[in-house]
Amino acid sequence: DIQMTQSPSSLSASVGDRVTITCRASQNINRYLNWYQQKAQKAPDLLIHDASTLQTGVPSRFSGSGSGTDFTLTISSLQPEDFGTYYCQQSYSTLVTFGGGTKVEIK
Amino acid sequence: VQLVESGGGLAQPGGSLRLTCAASGFAFTNYAMTWVRQTPTKGLEWVSTVSGTGESTYYAASVKGRFTISRDNSKKTLYLQMNSLRAEDTAVYYCAKASQDFYYYSMDAWGKGAAVTVSS
Numbered sequence: 001d002i003q004m005t006q007s008p009s010s011l012s013a014s015v016g017d018r019v020t021i022t023c024r025a026s027q028n029i030n031r032y033l034n035w036y037q038q039k040a041q042k043a044p045d046l047l048i049h050d051a052s053t054l055q056t057g058v059p060s061r062f063s064g065s066g067s068g069t070d071f072t073l074t075i076s077s078l079q080p081e082d083f084g085t086y087y088c089q090q091s092y093s094t095l096v097t098f099g100g101g102t103k104v105e106i107k
Numbered sequence: 108v109q110l111v112e113s114g115g116g117l118a119q120p121g122g123s124l125r126l127t128c129a130a131s132g133f134a135f136t137n138y139a140m141t142w143v144r145q146t147p148t149k150g151l152e153w154v155s156t157v158s159g160t161g162e163s164t165y166y167a168a169s170v171k172g173r174f175t176i177s178r179d180n181s182k183k184t185l186y187l188q189m190n191s192l193r194a195e196d197t198a199v200y201y202c203a204k205a206s207q208d209f210y211y212y213s214m215d216a217w218g219k220g221a222a223v224t225v226s227s
Contacts, residue, residue: 001168034213036151043201043217044151055215087151091211094165096141096153 002026002090006099014107019075021102023088031067032092039084080106108132108216110202115221118192126221128185128202135183139205139212142176142187144198155187159208192225
């Protein structure tokens with residue numbers, strides 16, 4: 001199976017900060033990398049698909065980049081509603097795998 | 108798009124449960140469907156995917172041989188038959204719609220989840 005490693009596992013940042021989350025795949029996954037946001041007791045929501053394409057309705061402060069094995073999710077100016085846990089997920093393999101998650105807290 | 112899971116609950120180790128996901132608001136047959144589960148300790152774990160026709164299925168190693176995914180396109184319904192349940196299958200199970208059929212997809216709509224507890 002393809003292993004997905006996210007870092008950091010948690011972070012605390014202030015409103016307005018630029019926040020970066022990284023995701024590394026154990027092998028080349030081209031650009032088949034998706035990002036989700038999950039809030040407590042809720043289902044995940046798709047933020048970005050295919051590494052850098054913003055899902056409809058997602059604010060433009062979110063962006064994704066990368067290809068191959070290294071990927072980044074960036075929030076350009078953190079807002080209070082951006083708290084939650086963020087997950088990456090690869091769909092290169094039919095055996096889908098998720099990263100371990102990054103919990104974002106607002107200072 | 109609306110996905111509504113049902114069928115969760117308490118099961119004994121070695122027992123069975125069947126989860127159901129009723130779909131609406133999209134052309135069900137055109138998309139693969141997935142089950143994803145979540146525990147507090149293990150985060151999100153993909154469980155299984157079925158193609159739009161139902162002919163192709165894939166399973167995580169942790170459930171292969173015990174769980175069966177299927178769909179009834181006439182009823183726009185997805186199923187997960189869970190047999191030989193173990194304590195480590197305790198989780199919230201989400202039904203999710205794939206963005207396409209059947210490769211390189213994202214999960215662009217999710218149900219609210221069904222809680223499954225395996226305990227004696």
